[in-house]
Amino acid sequence: MRLRVPYLDWPLFFATAGLILMGLLTVYSATSIPGAHQGLWVKQLAWCAIAFGAAWVIVAVHYRLYDSLAWPLYGISLVLLVAVLAIGSSKLGAKRWIELGPLQFQPSELAKLATTFVLARYFDNARLDLTQPRWWLPPLFIALVPFALVAKEPDLGTGLSFPAMLIAMYFWAGMPMGRLLLGLSPVFNVALFFVTGSVWWFVGLFIAMIALARPKLQMLLIVVALNGVVAVELPHLWNHLHDYQKRRIETFINPDNDPYGAGYQIIQSKIAIGSGGVMGKGYLKGSQKALSFLPMRHTDFIYSVVGEELGFLGALTVVLLYVVVILRGYRLAAVARDGFAGLMAIGVVTAMFFTIMVNMLMTVGWAPVTGVPLPFLSYGGTALVVNCIQIGLLQNVALRRREY
Amino acid sequence: MPSGPPRRIKDDRFNVLAALTLAGFLLVVMGLLRLQVVQHDELSRLSEQNRVRLDVLRAPRGAIRDRFGRLLADNQPSFDIIFRPMPAESTTRVRSVIHSEWIARVAALLEDDTLDVRRRVLEANRTGQTAVLRRNSPYAVMAAVEESRSDLPGLDVQVAPIRRYPEGTLGAQLLGYAGEINDQELSDREDDGYRLGDLIGKTGVERRYEDLLRGTDGAEFVVVNAMGKRVSTLHEGPPRPPVPGHDVTLTIDLDIQRMMEETMADVDRGAAVAIDPRDGSILGMVSRPNFDPNEFSRGISFARWKELNEDGSNPLLNRAIQSAYPPGSTFKVVAMLAALRFGLVTADTHMPVSCNGGFNFGGRRAACWDKHGHGSVDLLTALQFSCDVYFYQLGLRLGLDKIQSTARALGMGEKTGIDLPAESRGLIPTDAYYDRHFKSGHWPRGVLLNLGIGQGELLATPLQLALMTSIVSNGGTPVRPHVVKAIADDPGFKLEKPLEPGISTTPEAWAAVHEAMQRVVDKGTALAARVPGIAVAGKTGTAQNPHGKDHAVFVCYAPADHPTIAMAWIAENSGHGGVVCAPMAARVLRRALLGDSTQIAVRAAARRDSLAAADSTEAAD
The missing domain is CATH 3.90.1310.10 (Penicillin-binding protein 2a (Domain 2))
Structure with a gap:
C-alpha cells in the first residue's frame, strides 16, 4: 500500500534520527582507541540501514494485523523465552541470547512487543471494567509470565519493563489511580523489606493507602491477602536462599557491596561524566583513562562517553531528544484512532521510557548496574532494529489516526 | 469513528504520563548536574592526574x-x-x-x-x-x-x-x-x-x-x-x-602423629591410623610415602607435579582412607564376634576337625599358616594363635550373611563418613556381589573358608580396620571417625552421628573377644606389641597379595580395660603383621600412654586419676 508520508509524525522522526546519529558518532569515538572493538561503527552503520528497512515494513502494514497476530506472537515469544533458558548462549553469567548463525537474537525483545499487542487487544474491550478482579487479573498473568521468564535469565532490568508497561496500560485503560497504587502495594512491600529489612514500615504505609483509596471489601480482601502472603513468606524465603543467591540480590539492591564488578564500573562512569564538566572535553578527546578498561563503554555505558566528551550540554541534548520521542509517543496514544492503537502506543513508549531510565540512572550512579542498553545510542544491531520497530509502530499509529 | 473514552479524559491521562516522563528525565538531569557541576573539580582531578x-x-x-x-x-x-x-x-x-x-x-x-x-x-x-x-x-x-x-x-x-x-x-x-x-x-x-x-x-x-x-x-x-x-x-x-x-x-595429637611418622619412616608404602575409641577422634593418621605440602604453596613446577603424580607409589594418595587392603587375619576378630553374637559358639567351643596344618574341603586342602598345626583348640586359643583351620570351619558355620552383617555393623564395606574427601568404601561381599561374579545362586561355599580368615574378596581401608577395632574395644558402641575437633567462632559445629549401627551382644561374648585379643599380645602372635605396665589387646594379620610379598597388618587397642586408643597398621609387601607392625604399634602406645620418659610420672598420675574417676562412676551405676 502507499504510505501517506505527510501524516508521519515528523518531530518523532527527526528526534529518532538525531539520536541514531549521536549514537553512531559516539560509538565511533568510544571504539577509536586501538583495541578489540575498533571499527565497530561501520557495522553499526550497516545495522542502521537494516533497522530503517524493518521500520518501514512495520509502518506499511496496518496495525490491525498486529492486533490479530497478538496471541500467536505471544505464544511464540514464550516458547523462545523458555528455549533461551535451555539452550541460549551465556555472556557474563546470564542467558539472554539465541544464536542465529552470525546474529544474536534476544527473545525478550520480541516478548515485549508481543505482550504489548496482547495487552492492547485485551484492554480494547467495551465491556472492560477494571474494578472487577475477573477483568484485572488476566492481564496481570499475561505480563507476569514473560516477566518471570526474563527475570530468570537473569535480566531483571529488561524484565521489569513488563510490569512497567502493564501499569501504564492499566492506567490508560481506566483503572482508578487509588486502586492502581493499592494493587502495586506488594511491590512496595518487597522493596521496603529489602531496603529496611523489616515488614513494619510497609504495614504503616499500607494502612495509610487503604485509608486513602477506600476500596471495596472484595478488593480489600484480595490485596490484604496478597500482601499477607508476601509479608509472611518473604523473610522465610530469604532465610532459605543460598549465600550466593542472597549476595546476588544484595548486589542488585546495593552495587557498592560488589566493588569488584558493578561498583567499579559505576565509579569509572561517574569519573568520566563528572570530568566532562559543562562543555565536555571535546569530541574524540575523551581522556577518561580507566574507562578504557570498561568492556561496555560502547554498549551499556555509552552515555558516560557522551557526558565526558560533550559535557552537560551534550548529555542534555540527548535527554531532550528522548523527551521529544517519549512525549510524542504518549501524545500519539491520545490522538490514536481507536483503543487498540492508543494502548499499543502506551505499551511501546512506556517500555522504551523504562529502558532509558534504567540505563541513564545507572550511568549517573543512581540505579543498580543491570546490563540494559541505551536505546538508539548503544552499539548493538538487534537492539537498534527493535527500537526502530518500536518507532515504526508509533508512526503506524500516527499515519492512520485520520483514517475514517 | 475513534473509539475509547472522550478526548478530555485522554488529555488528562496524557498529562499524568507526561508529568511522570518529565520527572524521570529531570532526575537524570539532576544526576548529570551533580557529577558535572557540583563534583566536577574532584572528578576531573581523578580523571586527569590520577586514576582509580x-x-x-x-x-x-x-x-x-x-x-x-x-x-x-x-x-x-x-x-x-x-x-x-x-x-x-x-x-x-x-x-x-x-x-x-x-x-x-x-x-x-x-x-x-x-x-x-x-x-x-x-x-x-x-x-x-x-x-x-x-x-x-x-x-x-x-x-x-x-x-x-x-x-x-x-x-x-x-x-x-x-x-x-x-x-x-x-x-x-x-x-x-x-x-x-x-x-x-x-x-x-x-x-x-x-x-x-x-x-x-x-x-x-x-x-x-x-x-x-x-x-x-x-x-x-x-x-x-x-x-x-x-x-x-x-x-x-x-x-x-x-x-x-x-x-x-x-583431633590430631601432634606427639602421637609425630611418633607414628617416625616409626613408619622405614616403610616404603603403608598407612596407620590411631583413633580414640570413646568418641571417634582421629589421634594420628599416617600414609607412606608422603610429600611436603609447602612445595605446592610455593608454586610447584609442572615437571615436579608430574613426578609426584606419576610416581608409582603415589605420595599424594592418603592410603589410610583411600586404599583398601585385604584385612587378613585381623578379620578373625569379626568372625569370632559374629559367631558369638549369633550364639553359634562359646569361648570354649572346639571345632570338629582339629588343626594338623591344613583343612580338606571340596577335594582340596586349605593350609593353616602354621604347617605344624595347632591341634584341637578352643575359640580363645584359636584367635590367640590365629589358627586358620578353626576359622575355616567357623566361616562355614557362619555363612555369608552373618559375616557380612557383622562386618558392616562394625563400619566395614561402607564409607565411615570421616570428614576427609575421597574416602574409599572398601568391600564386604554380599549375596548380590557373588551372584554377579558367579552364576546366580550357585557360588561355591569355598568362599566362606576365605572370608573366615579375612582373605578372598574382602577389602578394608586402614581407617575401617581402626574403626572396627574401636567398636570392638568399646563394647559395640558406634563412633563417627573425625579429624576436626572444633572450629573457631563457629558455634554451629557439632559432631555428626555414626553411620554404622554398632553391635549389641552379651557381656560374655565381649569378655571372650577382649580376653582373646589380650592373649594375642600377651602370649600369642603379637608379643612385640607388649608395653610394660599397660595391658594391650590386638590381632595380627598377614594379607596375601597376588602382586608381591604379603602386606603386614596389625590392629590393637590399649589400655585393655579402659581403651583410650585404637590403632590399625598396614605395611605393604613387608611380611608378618606381628613382626613388622606390632613393634611399631608398641612404640606409639608407649608414647601415647606413658609419654616422654620425663613426662611418664605426670601422665601416669593423670591416668590413675582418670581411672579412679571412671571406677567411681561405674560404682555409682
Missing part, C-alpha cells in the same frame, strides 16, 4: 592446629612480581610497555623466559587484569625490581599470603594442601566468589573445610599516580576489610 584502581585485600586463611593448639598450618607472605596494565588512553605508554626492550629487561630481572613474559603482559593488556609474572620471588629479585620500577612502568611488587606447613611432611595427606585455583575449579565455583589467583584447598582437611578456612577477601579503591604508585584511598567506596577464615582445631 581496585585493590583486593586478601583474607588470611584460617590456621590449622592439633588438639592442644600446636600449629600445623598457617600463612606466610609471598612477594609476587606483578604487571598492572597501563590505561589504554595513553597509547604511547601501551606501546612502550610491550616494547621488546621492556620485555627483555623484565625477563632478565625475573630470570624468566622472554616469550613467557611477553605472552602474559599482552594478555594483561588485552583484558585489563593484573598478571602475576613471578610468584614468591626471592629477596634479590624483589630488590632488583624495586630499584628499577621507575623505568619499568606497570611493574609492581605485591604481597599475598601463601600457605605454610611448619611440620613439613607431617600428616601431609591428612592436612592436604591449598594451592592456586585452576580453570576447572574456577568455572565450577565462580558463584562462590572465587577469582583468578585465589588459594583453594585441594586435598585433605584444606579441601574438606575449604568454606570455613577460606575467609572473605576485602577490597578498597585506591587513587594511584601515573606510575601506578598509591596516592590515597578513594572516599567514594569505603574499603571493605577482609574477613579472615576460621581457625580449625584437629
